[in-house]
Amino acid sequence: MKRLHWYMMKSFAGPFVATFFISMFVLIMQFLWLHIDDLVGKGLEWTVIAQLLFYASMTLVPLGIPLAVLLASIMTFGNLGENYELTALKSAGISLYRIMKPLIFFIVTLTVLAFYFSNNVLPYANLKTGTLFYDIRQHKPEVSLKPGVFINDIDNYSILINRKNNETGMMYGLQVYAHTEVQDNNYEVTIADSGVMEIGHGGTYMKVELFNGYTYTDEGLKNPRSRTFPFRTVQFEKQYLLIPMEGNEFQRSDEGMYKNSYKMLNIARLTAKSDSLEKILRVDQKEHVNNLLSYNYLRNGARGRIQDSLLVKEVQGRTLSLDSLYATFDIGERKIVASNAARFARDVQQAGMSGAISMQYREKNIRYYNIEWHRKFSLSFACFIFFFIGAPLGGIIRKGGLGMPVVVSVLLFIVYHVISMMGERSAREVIDPALGMWISSLILLPLGGILTYMSMTDSAVMSAESYVLFLKKARRFLKSLFPLKKKNVHE
Numbered sequence: 001m002k003r004l005h006w007y008m009m010k011s012f013a014g015p016f017v018a019t020f021f022i023s024m025f026v027l028i029m030q031f032l033w034l035h036i037d038d039l040v041g042k043g044l045e046w047t048v049i050a051q052l053l054f055y056a057s058m059t060l061v062p063l064g065i066p067l068a069v070l071l072a073s074i075m076t077f078g079n080l081g082e083n084y085e086l087t088a089l090k091s092a093g094i095s096l097y098r099i100m101k102p103l104i105f106f107i108v109t110l111t112v113l114a115f116y117f118s119n120n121v122l123p124y125a126n127l128k129t130g131t132l133f134y135d136i137r138q139h140k141p142e143v144s145l146k147p148g149v150f151i152n153d154i155d156n157y158s159i160l161i162n163r164k165n166n167e168t169g170m171m172y173g174l175q176v177y178a179h180t181e182v183q184d185n186n187y188e189v190t191i192a193d194s195g196v197m198e199i200g201h202g203g204t205y206m207k208v209e210l211f212n213g214y215t216y217t218d219e220g221l222k223n224p225r226s227r228t229f230p231f232r233t234v235q236f237e238k239q240y241l242l243i244p245m246e247g248n249e250f251q252r253s254d255e256g257m258y259k260n261s262y263k264m265l266n267i268a269r270l271t272a273k274s275d276s277l278e279k280i281l282r283v284d285q286k287e288h289v290n291n292l293l294s295y296n297y298l299r300n301g302a303r304g305r306i307q308d309s310l311l312v313k314e315v316q317g318r319t320l321s322l323d324s325l326y327a328t329f330d331i332g333e334r335k336i337v338a339s340n341a342a343r344f345a346r347d348v349q350q351a352g353m354s355g356a357i358s359m360q361y362r363e364k365n366i367r368y369y370n371i372e373w374h375r376k377f378s379l380s381f382a383c384f385i386f387f388f389i390g391a392p393l394g395g396i397i398r399k400g401g402l403g404m405p406v407v408v409s410v411l412l413f414i415v416y417h418v419i420s421m422m423g424e425r426s427a428r429e430v431i432d433p434a435l436g437m438w439i440s441s442l443i444l445l446p447l448g449g450i451l452t453y454m455s456m457t458d459s460a461v462m463s464a465e466s467y468v469l470f471l472k473k474a475r476r477f478l479k480s481l482f483p484l485k486k487k488n489v490h491e
Contacts, residue, residue: 004089004099005093005100005102005389008076008099008100008102008103009102009354010101011079011080011326012072012076012103012106014339015071015072015075015076016068016072017070018072019067019068019071019072019075020064020065020068020069020072022071023063023064023067023071024057024060024061024064027054027056027057027060027063027064028056028060028257028361030059031056032053034288035133037280038133038137039136041369045182046134047065048132048136050134051128051132051134052129052132053127054131055128055132057130057345058121058122058125059122059125059126059129061117061121061122062114062117062118062122062379063109063379065114065383066379066382066383066385066386066413066416067386067409067413068390069107069110069385069386069387069390070390070409071387071390071405071406071409072322072390072406073103073386073387073389073390073391073393073394074390074391074393074394074397074408074409075390075394075405076103076391076394077390077391077393077394077395077398078394078398078399078404079394079403080394080395081394081397081398081450081462082398082399086099086395086398090146091261095456096392096395096455096456097456100391103387103391105388107383107384107387108384110383111380111381111383111384114378114379114383115376115377117377117414118376118380118400119266119267119376119377122264122341123263123264123265123266124264126261126263126264127258127261127263127264127451128257130258130264131258131355134258136212141452145164146346146385147162147164148160148161148300148420149164151223154206156178156179157174157176157177157178157179157243158172158176158179159179160173160175160177161173161174161175161178161387162245165484166344167375169197170194170195170196171194171195171196171197172192172193172194174191174192174193174194174195174210175189175190176189176190176192176208176210176214176241177189177448178190183190187217187218188215188216188217189215190210190213190214190215190216190220190239190240190241190283190354191213191214191215191216192210192211192212192213193211193212193213194210194211194212195208195209195211196208196209197209204312204327204484205242205243205244205287206238207241207242207303208240208241208242208243208245209238209239209240210224210236210238210239210240210241211237211238212236212237213235213236213238213239214233214234214235214236215233215234216231216232216233217231217232217233217234220296227388260273262368262371262372264448265369267376268370268371269375270369270370270383271373273364274369274370275371277362277365277366278366280362281359281362281363281366284358284359286357286360288355288359292348292351292352293357314327325354325473334367343391343423358465360423364428364429367426367427367428370433370434371427371433371436371437372427373433374433374434374437374438375424375437375483378437378440381441381442382416382440384410384445385441385448386416386444387443388445388448388451389447389451390409390414391452392448392452392454392455392456393408393451393453393455395401395455396451396454396455415444416440416444419439419443419444420437420439421439422439423436423437423438423439423440424436424437
């Protein structure tokens with residue numbers, strides 16, 4: 001039996017490692033595809049890009065592991081089924097549970113390790129990725145030149161182009177207005193037939209190469225009191241301009257500003273933060289109710305606010321009918337009473353709306369922390385679920401390699417991911433965060449149990465012959481219910 005266990009571990013280990021790196025590569029490419037606009041044209045050093053990809057890949061590990069487990073389990077048991085090894089083991093009296101037993105222990109261990117990673121490593125990776133990505137977004141981008149529009153993004157320079165070749169990067173009809181020597185005045189104007197621009201090393205300057213043009217310099221702007229107005233014109237076939245981009249150096253911000261965000265906390269800190277926020281919410285709700293009652297309920301503007309007991313004592317022996325009391329007022333008093341009542345009602349409405357918005361914001365913030373708390377468990381438990389879906393499904397499909405297993409795995413993972421996204425969005429607004437984050441597991445876990453049962457009973461759910469036989473039986477059953485009348489030949 002130990003040989004069987006080692007054989008199963010060896011059969012699973014190879015596909016798992018390979019599919020894990022394939023999954024990580026696909027997820028990283030998706031990350032680059034989503035954020036390529038924020039990275040291109042920044043003049044960033046390769047070390048910054050490498051750090052971003054490294055930390056981003058760490059944040060994608062909790063998604064890559066379940067996908068790798070699903071792929072590897074389908075491939076492993078699909079190969080066993082395709083080579084009739086699974087059939088031979090079952091015919092020898094070895095149950096599917098005993099075949100899966102070593103892999104079950106491995107998956108349980110992997111689930112625990114995935115949770116440890118999500119709880120301890122993932123917050124650090126999220127902090128590094130979020131901080132670095134924020135710094136990259138704040139980094140001054142490369143000048144985006146649009147034909148026919150003046151660009152004033154660079155200090156002391158204004159640039160205009162007529163048209164641009166997007167394939168070669170060559171720009172035509174360039175006009176560069178420089179007011180470096182004299183503020184707010186075009187001290188130097190360069191007009192060129194064509195030219196190219198590129199960001200220098202580190203993004204501290206921009207190199208401009210111009211072809212066939214003129215440079216006009218107004219020297220008189222340097223000394224407005226001078227009675228002479230010298231003017232200089234230079235013709236060139238090729239000219240280089242180095243435009244400094246001060247403040248464009250890539251700067252790293254303080255990570256301490258983001259360390260209390262819900263994605264940067266572990267289980268213990270998420271629990272503590274959520275509890276503290278709930279206590280603050282309850283205190284704010286109580287204060288809000290007390291303020292509404294004390295400042296906006298049964299107000300008496302002449303003598304200040306009074307309590308209900310004092311009000312009852314004051315009106316004792318008098319009429320309590322507001323309509324009859326209002327009828328005793330003259331027109332001027334009625335206008336004053338109506339105006340004050342309307343103003344008090346508007347104050348109460350505004351205070352209520354303001355308090356409701358504040359409470360909703362606090363409740364939504366608490367939901368984010370609870371969602372992240374459950375995410376650490378649900379993503380780790382997905383490894384366990386996907387194994388009990390992939391292993392029996394591979395035995396039913398009986399196809400190995402990267403063909404059918406990849407198609408089935410991708411479809412199942414998309415279903416899981418879509419349900420998870422829908423549940424998370426619902427948890428942010430409507431349903432309980434626990435239900436929203438576990439709804440995908442609750443839906444797919446019974447599927448794993450059904451597939452395991454079908455695999456143990458050698459169900460032919462993936463066999464085309466079984467469906468053909470089922471259709472034939474259904475056809476005979478329908479004929480027995482609705483027999484066709486034979487026509488009489490002599491009629």
